[in-house]
Amino acid sequence: MGKRLVLFRQRNGKPAALEDRCLHRGTPLSRGRVCHGHLQCPYHGWRYDGKGEIQSIPALPSLPELATIRNFPCIEQDGYIWVCLNQEPAQDKPLFFENLNKPGWTSFHMKTRFSASVEACLENFLDCPHATFVHNRWFRSPTGRRVDAVVHTLEDGAVAEYFEEPREKSVVWWFLSPGGSTMKHTDRFIAPATSKVDYHFSNGRHYTITSSCTPVTDQVTEVYTVISFKIIGFGPLVRLFFEPLSRIIIRQDVVMLDATQENNIASDTSQITITPADLLAPHISAWRSALKNGHNPPVPGKEEKIELRL
Ligand code: FES
Ligand SMILES: [Fe+2]
Structure with missing residues (x-):
């Protein structure tokens, strides 16, 4: 749907999906890396949590008030991660691949x-x-x-x-x-x-x-x-x-x-x-x-x- 997303795993192992764009200069966060459950931008090292909130800016001693990156609801099921571009998904569960992981299949x-x-x-x-x-x-x-x-x-x-x-x-x-x-x-x-x-x-x-x-x-x-x-x-x-x-x-x-x-x-x-x-x-x-x-x-x-x- 033309949206650039970045997905990463948080500390609790759950996936998070954010808009793939750093608030600082717009660099793709998908080129960064995950540090202790936070996503780090590759340009100046700003770190974001799964909600898209800034957790640290290496060049500053304390965090100023800043906006957040858009985050999207996502769910992991049977090895797939489903992301909903609406804040309110229309259904609680995504599609179910019914015979995947069924005994005998x-x-x-x-x-x-x-x-x-x-x-x-x-x-x-x-x-x-x-x-x-x-x-x-x-x-x-x-x-x-x-x-x-x-x-x-x-x-x-x-x-x-x-x-x-x-x-x-x-x-x-x-x-x-x-x-x-x-x-x-x-x-x-x-x-x-x-x-x-x-x-x-x-x-x-x-x-x-x-x-x-x-x-x-x-x-x-x-x-x-x-x-x-x-x-x-x-x-x-x-x-x-x-x-x-x-x-x-x-x-x-x-x-x-x-x-x-x-x-x-x-x-x-x-x-x-x-x-x-x-x-x-x-x-x-x-x-x-x-x-x-x-x-x-x-x-x-x-x-x-x-x-x-x-
Ligand atoms: S562009 Fe992301 S930290 Fe500067
Ligand atoms: Fe065909």
């Missing part, structure tokens, strides 16, 4: 920078048709077969469920999906900035891919992805293969989204086209524009059936 993390808006990233992560092109043979191969889908609107977003998806001719399915099993696949948008893809097989195998998008600017998004899976007995072994494979696939998306944004900026129109095959795109846009403009979000409890070819 194996997880890994990815951090990816896209030259794309949060909306474009979310649409991409929840869009099946692109996978048959961008990830052809890696993830999905086009078969032209009919796939039925149902989209439900929810209290916090929307979810699409797919039925009878083709699962042949791709590296991912060959490796991850057990032959003869049935699969339940849902793609879920959780407002404002999260996607969750869930594959659950009849023999108990289960994969979830949760991506939380942080807007660096309107055109750059940092995506934090947690991939969790449950395969009895083989988790760490499967990860050896699954992790590099996931990185190849996400790179393919980065290339496509970067090229798309670059082209859209260069064009004299921002017009795009949404069809019924863009299952969750209208829901993502409706929610995000409602939140941005302070309007009511879309109502939950609606259902829509769509016929696709994948």
Whole structure:
């Protein structure tokens, strides 16, 4: 969101988030260091506590009355630190990566920078048709077969469920999906900035891919992805293969989204086209524009059936 922040750990081990700008000359405090739980500016050594209050100025015998640096509420949960740019967070708890650290599950993390808006990233992560092109043979191969889908609107977003998806001719399915099993696949948008893809097989195998998008600017998004899976007995072994494979696939998306944004900026129109095959795109846009403009979000409890070819 265009804000420069500096994070550090206080003496009690808790994280603190401050605006990354020293009150003295504006030097980035993130170039400094932490001394006894205080953050020290690298230029003249002023030290700040976690609230952004000055604790010492090395060149002065006593502290004058000075302003404080803006501090932001932050919370540490499951190895992530969440910062809220409002003084009053709208919810007490940040997003919960539900299968991370669950017994029997194996997880890994990815951090990816896209030259794309949060909306474009979310649409991409929840869009099946692109996978048959961008990830052809890696993830999905086009078969032209009919796939039925149902989209439900929810209290916090929307979810699409797919039925009878083709699962042949791709590296991912060959490796991850057990032959003869049935699969339940849902793609879920959780407002404002999260996607969750869930594959659950009849023999108990289960994969979830949760991506939380942080807007660096309107055109750059940092995506934090947690991939969790449950395969009895083989988790760490499967990860050896699954992790590099996931990185190849996400790179393919980065290339496509970067090229798309670059082209859209260069064009004299921002017009795009949404069809019924863009299952969750209208829901993502409706929610995000409602939140941005302070309007009511879309109502939950609606259902829509769509016929696709994948
Ligand atoms: S600029 Fe930070 S101490 Fe001088
Ligand atoms: Fe993709």
